[in-house]
Amino acid sequence: MIRVHLTAADLARVRFAPRPAPLQELNTALLTLCQPGDALRYGPWRQRLLHRLPDAVRPLRDLVPAARAPSFLDVFADDLHEGLAAPRATPAAVVRAELTRVYATHPAPPPPWVRDLHRGDADAWRVLRQAQHAAFETVLRPAWSLVQDLHRAEFTRYAVTAAEAGVGAALCAAVPDSAFRADVWELAAHRDADVRPAGRGLTLLPTFHWSGAPLVADLPGQPVYVTYPAGPGVPPSPAAAGDRAGALSAVLGRARYEALLVLAEAHTTGQLARRLGLSDATASEHAAALRAAGLITTVRAGRAVRHRRTALGDLLVRPRDRPAPPDRATADRPPADA
Known part of the structure; x- marks a missing residue:
């Protein structure tokens, strides 16, 4: 279980990410892609992507030789280009420590490009950026508009619950297997940890490519991010991306x-x-x-x-969504001003 200890300052800084984070959504998609199990739900999606992934994506697998990825891959920017630039800004000491950690129990040595990354080589950073960009374009780009719609619907569901029942109820509604006791939010997880934002606040981020336990990122100088599974429980399909209004309508x-x-x-x-x-x-x-x-x-x-x-x-409400035309026989002309 993960226990998130929230002070009054943290509760005042609980927020819901207004837009999806491309690289964090990519992280959860790749995590789901690489993990076995649930073939009925994820099998066709996995098979389709595994046949489409370009060679440029392979370096990402080198960075996750075991279960947990280096922390500099946790990027929560809601702009793709900003997110792609973010890992390069990680302090060199943190990069070296994280690469040492992820390879500490792995029997094989890191490949040459990872050793170059450990030294801060600029070409190695370009390899990482190209791998993330290629993975996003292949895995997420075809269904990204639907991810945005699903995120908007989840944002609305949280806003309605928080307004009607308070922040604690909204947190537990967002993550059903959680509980809010006094000032501690308890999350079911495969590890035991106490997380203390200590005034940095908490940001909720839904993901639509992951169905496991919530993922908690406690990065220095940032809010604690809780990435939790939401949506229909299956990866968004490009074929469904045209239904812009359906997700929000289902929530409201x-x-x-x-x-x-x-x-x-x-x-x-x-x-x-x-x-x-x-x-x-x-x-x-x-x-x-x-x-x-x-x-x-x-x-x-x-x-x-x-x-x-x-x-x-x-x-x-997306700009291209339009209300149905009024019934001319019964509708009044709406006033032009507020």
Whole structure:
């Protein structure tokens, strides 16, 4: 079990990564690719990728000769180019210590390029960058838009739960096999450890290529990152990447999702109800839930109230998603201002 000890300062800094981290998602995908088991769920995906992986990816296997990878591969940047540059910025002493650790119990010596990396050779760093880039393009790029949609849906699920039930409940809802006791978040894991952010905070990052225990990264000077399995439980398929709205709609419910689309412009409760074909009471209930999650704002305008999507709501709704056209017979023209 991993016990994450959270101070008041840490609880104030609990956050949910707003976007997926390309290289951390890649790490979990490669971990799943290399581990045996669950052939029914992962077999076809593994077979397809193993036949497509280019030779340029092979150096990544050299860096993980045993179960745990060197810490400088834990990169949580949400921009691919920034992430690819991040390992090179790792202090040389940390790189040497991590490479020594991962090869300490391995019977075979490290290959020449890893020894060059241990010395800080620039060409060796280029080998690593090229391997990560080739792996991302092969393993994740075809389904990356779906990963982004799934992440957005998981972000929303967390936001709604935190707004309705608090941070502790949201943490346990994100990772079902966990428990929050006093100021300690307990995570089921294959190792026993106590992690103390000590004011650095905690960042949650869902992954959609991993179904094992949560992965906890405690890196100096950074928040503690908890990467946890989410989504449908199977690797995202490129064939499903066209369903942009499905993931978010499944989390919010169809009516609330449609309300979020409509509220790109301000609507009163009555206008929203007519736009969605609902009763005023039901529309008010949906608006209250979206407001509690920070996805819309509500302001009074005379005897009525007007609802409109917030910046957080805009973040969750992709620009090319559009609300259904209104029923001209019953819909009022929405006001132009908030």
